[in-house]
Amino acid sequence: MLWWALFIIIIVNGLLALITVFREPRDIAATWAWILVLIFIPVIGFLIYSFAGRKLPQRQLFAYQDQDISEIEKLIRKRMADGPGPSVPEKVALLPRSAQSLVTLFQRINKTPLATNNQVRLLTSGQDFFDRLKRSLREAQSSINLEFYTFYSDEIGHEILDILVERAKAGVEVHVLYDSLGSTGTTLRFFAPLRAVGGHAVPFLKRRFNIVNFQLNFRDHRKIAVIDGKVGYVGGFNIGDQYLGRKKKFGHWRDTHLKMVGSGVYYLQAHFLLDWNASALTKPMHVSEEHYFPELPDYKLGNADLQIVTSGPDSDDEQIKMGYIRLIQLAKKRCWIQTPYLIPDDSTIDALRIAANSGVDVRIMIPCMPDHMFVYRATQYFASQLVKDGIKVYCYNNGFLHAKTMVVDDQLSSVGSANFDFRSFKLNFEANAFLYDKEIAQQLAAQYEKDIECSTEQTVDSFAAQSRWLRFKQVFSRLLAPIL
Structure with missing residues (x-):
């Protein structure tokens, strides 16, 4: 009887594995990988799949409306048209043909225009990154928007939080978006001092993807900072002591981030606003506020042309x-x-x-x-x-x-x-x-x-x-x- 019971369990487990994997379209490699997990790790494999295998339900993903996107695009087009130098189409035409093909690709699959005349600085050490970020935060006059996969409640995390609290007290609008899995150990209680003075902090999509529906596999891995709509940061650094080389396990931490000033910041800001409104359903940001997209100066800030490109499970375009x-x-x-x-x-x-x-x-x-x-x-x-x-x-x-x-x-x-x-x-x-x-x-x-x-x-x-x-x-x- 024991052998018969084991045989039936194996057969049922195999059938359920096939039904579970094939009920959602996915690429062949992922299909075979999940079949291996579900068949060779009975029962436990299904628990793993519940947390990490189910695809993102598109109908539940984002709460923002098309109107939000159109409002942002309208504001950016206005700012770019009033900016200094040649128009964007003229600037694209001046690029080498190889670069033009890449610009066209992103315009089509990511709706991302070329951002021209940016001043860009390469940051390759944690000390340099955090020194510049803290300086930018302290100089904020209007708004601070941070979006990081990891925001640890350690020494540097508290330093950043203290600056955010100080700027919020001074009337600066502060928003922090973090990934709850990537920021393990950091809870909303950590951000209580910021919220007490009018700042805002929420975990990314936590309202929709929590432990109840097992959607833990889709992470906000972005590392974005936008200050006053004028200064932007994007790259690989998160907020935590290990990124300063303070963790013995990793030692020196070698990473790369960009600090930019110019029209490229508009697109970092746009993506933050959309991500925020998807996560903070009860406290959305008004994307039509023009101070999020301030006017460009009437002179060139720099010579770097770039595109801010995003991707995620909300799109199949990769x-x-x-x-x-x-x-x-x-x-x-x-x-x-x-x-x-x-x-x-x-x-x-x-x-x-x-x-x-x-x-x-x-x-x-x-x-x-x-x-x-x-x-x-x-x-x-x-x-x-x-x-x-x-x-x-x-x-x-x-x-x-x-x-x-x-x-x-x-x-x-x-x-x-x-x-x-x-x-x-x-x-x-x-x-x-x-x-x-x-x-x-x-x-x-x-x-x-x-x-x-x-x-x-x-x-x-x-x-x-x-x-x-x-x-x-x-x-x-x-x-x-x-x-x-």
């Missing part, structure tokens, strides 16, 4: 992934990538291999240590496969590499929150800046070469010398790649 692939396709001389997680899908693998076998100098830099074990082993697996096609893979040894950057040839680059993995492509809400500027590309390339001095190149022989047990863990983790 906009940032498509941008990455297009950048790889456009490479003629070099394509240098930094990412903490290297778990690409077949389309990005093919793009990398085609570029490398076409004579492009393709380099990928990854960390030398894990922060998520299965993810790191999968990263090692894909690295071991890519080196076989002549792609240079480097392990960064001077602490933890968390930068998400790409530099192509002499003018094209990307800096943002999106990793080179399935999760960033499909499951996370991400934000990247794609830049069309020679100076920024040169700075990113120079930083890359500096980081190589602290790195070890991985080769076919070095991977072959690994133990069988380590290689087994890498292969097994690779099977779970689509759902990590």
Whole structure:
């Protein structure tokens, strides 16, 4: 009877696994990965799927109306038309043809126009990032809007909170949006001092995606700060002590962020407003308020042209992934990538291999240590496969590499929150800046070469010398790649 009961459980579990996975459309890789989990981990597998496997119900995603989007677009068009220098179409026409194709791609799949005449500063250390961010916050006169995946209630978290409280007391409008899973340990109680003086703080989409309906798999991974609608930050740094190198586990933290002044800030502001209104249903921000989109000065702030591109499970277009692939396709001389997680899908693998076998100098830099074990082993697996096609893979040894950057040839680059993995492509809400500027590309390339001095190149022989047990863990983790 025991054997018959076990047999029936296995059959029923298998049937339920097939029904569960196939009832929602998904790509083949993710389908097989979930079938493996559900069949080989009975019962527990279904619990895992409940939390991390169900797709995002589109009808429940965002509460904002089309009117919000149209109001924002109308304001931005007005500001851009009144701005200095050539019009946006004229500026696009001045770009190299390769850059024009990327601009067109994002205009079509992300409705993101080119933002011209920006002053952009590259920030590559936690100390520099936080010093500049705190200075910008202290100088705020009108509004502060922060959106971070991680906002820890540690030393630097309290420093930032104290500044926010002080500015709120001075009459500045303060809004903080954070991911409740990424900010584990931080609750609304932490933000009580801010709320007591008129500031606002809410977890991203918590009203709709909480423990009751198991929607924990869709994370706000964006790292955005907008001050007075004039100064913007976007990149890889979160708010926490580890990003200053204060955590022994990681040591030195190597990341990349951008500080920008110019029309690009409008689009960071727009995405924050939409994300806020999706999360704070009872305290929406009035997107028609013109002070969120102040007039540009009548002189050029800088020469950098860029596009702010977002992606997430609210769209099937995978906009940032498509941008990455297009950048790889456009490479003629070099394509240098930094990412903490290297778990690409077949389309990005093919793009990398085609570029490398076409004579492009393709380099990928990854960390030398894990922060998520299965993810790191999968990263090692894909690295071991890519080196076989002549792609240079480097392990960064001077602490933890968390930068998400790409530099192509002499003018094209990307800096943002999106990793080179399935999760960033499909499951996370991400934000990247794609830049069309020679100076920024040169700075990113120079930083890359500096980081190589602290790195070890991985080769076919070095991977072959690994133990069988380590290689087994890498292969097994690779099977779970689509759902990590």
